[in-house]
Amino acid sequence: MPVVEITDDTFEETIKNNPRVIVDFWAPWCGPCMMMAPVMEELSEKYAGKVLFCKINVDENPRAAMDNAIMAIPTLILYSNGKIIDKIIGAVPRDTLVGAIEKLMS
Known part of the structure; x- marks a missing residue:
């Protein structure tokens, strides 16, 4: 399953409705973010079917970034x-x- 793009409006629902989620807080101008993509x-x-991978653009969705105390991307x-x-x-x-994902699944 590809990485799912989420927004401020879908953030909470996504976290609540899926047992294991990884959210990538990123921005298109961020070089290291592009390396992680x-x-x-x-x-x-x-890990399809085991972990939901999501990304959220912090420039377009500042509320989720603030709520999660994102200071760096x-x-x-x-x-x-x-x-x-x-x-x-x-x-x-x-x-x-991978180590962090394995820990998440244990």
């Missing part, structure tokens, strides 16, 4: 049953993200 796409396929927040399990700030190696 293909990794997110790849892992969204690998990219920031990935991992949710389990609506609760924050982990927060990853900055571009990280694929293996670091």
